Structure formats: C-alpha cells, structure tokens
Amino acid sequence: MDVFLSRLSDQTTPGQLERAALSLLSQKSHIPFTQSPELYSCKIMQIRDQHGCVEYHGLLSIKPDNAAKWFIKHSRSKKVHHKQLLAHQYIRRDSSWRPNYAIEAEHRRPSLEISYTSEEPASLITDGLDTFRREH
Numbered sequence: 001m002d003v004f005l006s007r008l009s010d011q012t013t014p015g016q017l018e019r020a021a022l023s024l025l026s027q028k029s030h031i032p033f034t035q036s037p038e039l040y041s042c043k044i045m046q047i048r049d050q051h052g053c054v055e056y057h058g059l060l061s062i063k064p065d066n067a068a069k070w071f072i073k074h075s076r077s078k079k080v081h082h083k084q085l086l087a088h089q090y091i092r093r094d095s096s097w098r099p100n101y102a103i104e105a106e107h108r109r110p111s112l113e114i115s116y117t118s119e120e121p122a123s124l125i126t127d128g129l130d131t132f133r134r135e136h
Contacts, residue, residue, distance in 0.1 A: 005058030037067035
C-alpha cells in the first residue's frame with residue numbers, strides 16, 4: 001500500500017524520512033510466521049504551483065497492507081524536523097489507476113509541477129578489485 005505523508009519540511013531528505021519510517025515500523029509487534037513490515041520505497045514529492053510556492057510531501061510504499069494501515073494510525077507519534085507526520089492512504093488519480101478515468105474527474109490544477117526525489121542505497125563496486133589484489 002502506498003502511504004502519503006502531508007506537508008514535510010523543506011529540509012527533509014529521503015534518507016531522514018526513510019529512517020523515521022523504519023524506526024516507526026520497527027515498533028509494530030510481529031507474530032511469527034507472518035510477513036514482517038517492509039518499506040519498499042521512500043520518495044519525497046515536490047509540488048510547485050504557478051506562483052513558485054513549493055510543498056513537500058512523502059510517498060512510502062509499505063508491505064503488507066496491514067502494516068501500512070498500522071503505520072498510518074501510529075504516524076502522529078513521529079516527527080521529522082519538528083513537523084509531525086500526517087499520513088493517509090495514497091490513491092493514484094490518473095489513467096494508470098483506472099483506465100476509464102474521465103478527464104472531467106481530474107481535480108488537480110494543470111499548472112502544478114510534480115517531481116520526485118529518492119535516495120538509492122549505495123552499492124558496492126567491485127570492478128577491478130581482483131586486479132588490485134593481484135598487483136599488490
């Protein structure tokens with residue numbers, strides 16, 4: 001399930017948001033032989049209007065759905081940059097969500113610019129490591 005976090009601070013990085021989400025998910029009690037909560041993705045959505053005003057929102061993908069619902073319910077206990085996390089289920093409102101979605105049903109302003117930031121985990125590069133070992 002995708003979870004939308006409203007009105008983040010402009011200083012919040014995807015890494016900070018990910019750490020806060022993982023910290024909260026680690027507090028969820030887990031019954032053996034069931035799927036443990038997992039955070040699949042963490043992005044920050046930047047929305048800019050025609051006047052240059054910018055808002056920042058978080059977009060998390062949490063599995064299983066019951067863990068995401070638990071996260072939504074308990075997110076108010078967590079703060080990032082002194083702003084309380086306000087979470088709710090994210091519902092995609094475009095043709096990828098529902099193929100017969102009528103353009104008249106689109107409520108978003110066409111002038112909004114939406115961009116996403118995400119931090120990919122650092123990867124270990126081992127190219128040339130064997131050559132280095134042989135030479136030294």
